Amino acid sequence: MIFASNATDALNLVIQGAVKPGGHVVSSQLEHNSVLRPLHHLRGKGLIDYDLVPFDVQGFIDPDDVARAIRPETDFVLLTHASNALGTIQPVEAIGSLCRERGIPLIIDTAQSAGVVPINISDWGVSAMAFTGHKSLLGPTGIGGLILSRGFEVQSTRFGGTGIDSQELTHTQTYPHRLEAGTINFLGVLGLMAGLDYLAAQGMEGILEKERALARRLWEGLAELGKVKLYGADRMDRRLGVILANVEGMIPADVAAILDGDFGIATRAGLHCAPLVHHLLGTGRTGGVRFSLGPFNTSEDIDRVLEAMAKICATR
Template identity: 40%
Template sequence: MEQTDKPVIYLDHAATSWPKPASVLAAMEHSMREEAANPGRGGHRMAVSAGRVLVRTRMLLGRLFGVPNPSDIVFMPNTTAALNQAIKGLLRPGDHVISTMTEHNSVRRPLEYMRRECGVQVDYVPADEAGRIDLDGLSALCRANTRLIVCNHSSNLLGSILPVADIAEIARSRGALLLVDAAQSAGVLDIDVGRLGIDLLAFPGHKGLLGPQGTGGLYIHPSIDLLPLIHGGTGSQSEEADQPSVRPDRYEAGTPNTVGIAGLGAGVRHVLAEGPSVIGRREWELTQELMGHLSAVEGLSLLGPKPGEPRTGIVSFTLQGIDSAEIAFRLDREYGIAVRAGYHCTPLAHRAAKTIDGGAVRSSVGFDTTGTETEALAQAVREIARSVSR
């Protein structure tokens, strides 16, 4: 089967947003050409200028997430690294942690490692097919030694949105901390860590924040001290043998991705100018149109919340009689449409959705997706479905 020469219709924003705003590319080029020295490691003008890139981006992220002190935001290469730092830096033998069945492996695998190697106790709250969890069931799982509740803000398979503020209230009432995985919500849902009661927030730079890959971060409440996973040079307190206690240096050993962080800053500026709620509403409207088109396809089943209900820009589906991987392959080769198929690194969510046997096709819209593009996906799926039924 030959690959189509049609322009790419990119509907895989849940993995990485693309294309990036022109301002992101310009910021990265400027950084590489003019200020790509080592920030915090020298007093010359280029090093100082590079340091300002980090400070400016940190301040922008503070505005976006309602963080009073930007130094409480530390840069990480991705959400996975941020989640590992939070989970492994906080939990100790004998601690109990509660998570949900809608989590990505970036949460589940560190938790299972801590269970297996460090004597941490782990429970997962069941979810229904739409990705909803029972808050009373969550509360009932809490114990005297419950140290942490960790959950995603939005499922990367179902697009469902968890009630973070309600979960935070349960955590506070039981003396536990709340870690939120904002991989699918940062930039498309309003997030104020104080208002929502979030103690730790892991986020990517390369998805809804429109920055490049290799960027992300972790917000750490000022009352929390995590043991750093990486030790090394920070450019501060260099005479000491121990890792610095000051933030953000404590968690940012080694040379940072200055060029990438410059691009992330430009992406965050774009999001702030538009407004996360405006972007989220636009994506929701696109998903509603897409779900309406797809629901008319014979043999197709939509996953996640029903039409009209809150969700992020993810629409996953299965098609009777054809494997999800084949659908994605044909969409790419025959129609030039980029989606993702399989298990999406979230097998527990597939168990909840009853799609563990074959996975699903996941389409996901972004800040610049058009109705024409979602209609093209729906038409392509209709044609694939007809070819299978013949």
């Protein structure tokens, strides 16, 4: 386990440290810019090529598309576990088993799922997972990391002091120091530990169940308003409490500003750093409004959101 500053940092460590010149990566159109931009950068430098598999109307990647995209020179498959724009949880287990059969490492981005959805990297055949501390793990910002399965090698792409092997000018090659250069964010680690203690005490499954129950009410309530378009699967058992919506005839940034200014409700409008998701949904210009539920949301919060959204829709 390697500490990093956030999921973006962890993804950069694993992407840059596991690709080979002339190599290839299979990823998807659901990805966050923290995956897309490093891949784009490496391709721009002529170092690698990559293919992005699409997602279906429900917001899921088809494992067969992943299988078809794998080439002889593919270094790894890299996919988001749960989409930050659509909230859909991807069939990582099925993709892990096909990657295992072909001997291709599978890396997952668990920025959205770690802390709320159970993850079993050894059973699923996952070689590496990147996570961030400040979302469902309930830690502070500035802390994240990478968990590697035994045998999956990631080369150092940053070099410096590790506090050990100081006589050598070559960077330490044992883990975690191989990928950790300089002083780590100890305060962030302590904050993350407090988040993990809370999750352990509450039980992650209860939190997921609660978030899904709230998400179902929110989804159904928004759907009843008639003027709200909802995106992705309506099956809560394959989702997180992240709901993407648009109000007919309104710019998402305006909806979010009214929710914030008039009702004190925080949402996020725009592309959510996942431009290809919005491109495929046809919302590439202005994006959508994303409602993200967390463990501290209540049923009353959902009532308030639905009342506010009903008032906003009534103005149309």
